[in-house]
Amino acid sequence: QKEVEQDPGPLSVPEGAIVSLNCTYSNSAFQYFMWYRQYSRKGPELLMYTYSSGNKEDGRFTAQVDKSSKYISLFIRDSQPSDSATYLCASFAGGTSYGKLTFGQGTILTVHP
Amino acid sequence: DVKVTQSSRYLVKRTGEKVFLECVQDMDHENMFWYRQDPGLGLRLIYFSYDVKMKEKGDIPEGYSVSREKKERFSLILESASTNQTSMYLCASSLESLGNEQYFGPGTRLTVT
Numbered sequence: 001q002k003e004v005e006q007d008p009g010p011l012s013v014p015e016g017a018i019v020s021l022n023c024t025y026s027n028s029a030f031q032y033f034m035w036y037r038q039y040s041r042k043g044p045e046l047l048m049y050t051y052s053s054g055n056k057e058d059g060r061f062t063a064q065v066d067k068s069s070k071y072i073s074l075f076i077r078d079s080q081p082s083d084s085a086t087y088l089c090a091s092f093a094g095g096t097s098y099g100k101l102t103f104g105q106g107t108i109l110t111v112h113p
Numbered sequence: 114d115v116k117v118t119q120s121s122r123y124l125v126k127r128t129g130e131k132v133f134l135e136c137v138q139d140m141d142h143e144n145m146f147w148y149r150q151d152p153g154l155g156l157r158l159i160y161f162s163y164d165v166k167m168k169e170k171g172d173i174p175e176g177y178s179v180s181r182e183k184k185e186r187f188s189l190i191l192e193s194a195s196t197n198q199t200s201m202y203l204c205a206s207s208l209e210s211l212g213n214e215q216y217f218g219p220g221t222r223l224t225v226t
Contacts, residue, residue, distance in 0.1 A: 008155075043117070043203055043219050044217050088156065092213060098161065099146075099163070106156075
């Protein structure tokens with residue numbers, strides 16, 4: 001079993017829709033959670049970063065972590081065609097992990113006009 | 114802005130060739146990583162390094178080696194390329210004091226024929 005599981009999709013939504021992207025993880029030591037966005041033929045870029053449980057909002061994006069159920073979510077409101085990309089969740093434990101992240105498989109999102 | 118550069122965007126090599134992929138970062142980051150990315154499998158860690166001349170195996174090190182002689186440069190070596198090493202290779206770097214956010218290069222699409 002992978003330590004971080006993510007539904008690869010693909011997910012296709014109309015412009016303006018609310019998008020929900022989800023991951024589950026199995027390692028109880030994970031404390032830091034990230035969402036990366038990767039456009040076609042580019043490297044991933046950090047989109048959201050949260051520590052422990054709770055919500056974090058940044059514009060149209062909300063990241064949510066529920067440590068009790070080991071569930072990580074990213075919500076995109078008023079989705080735009082420019083949001084079309086692959087979204088990767090990632091986690092790490094902190095401490096002496098040397099910054100090693102564990103990634104989910106990535107979800108391919110297409111927002112059509 | 115952090116910049117991570119990779120020596121080639123596209124590379125075609127023959128089976129059995131020795132292949133060098135170079136990665137350079139310009140922000141004095143201590144941690145550097147090599148991943149490969151395949152459809153449906155997400156990012157898989159090959160090797161990482163937390164200091165000059167220090168290296169650790171990731172999840173799929175077989176068939177690969179690495180070199181870090183200078184802090185800014187991390188090389189991935191395919192000793193004898195095989196067709197199952199055809200993939201997208203991504204380099205990343207991070208700084209522990211900055212929360213371990215990983216900054217990625219644009220990737221090298223390697224095809225082994």
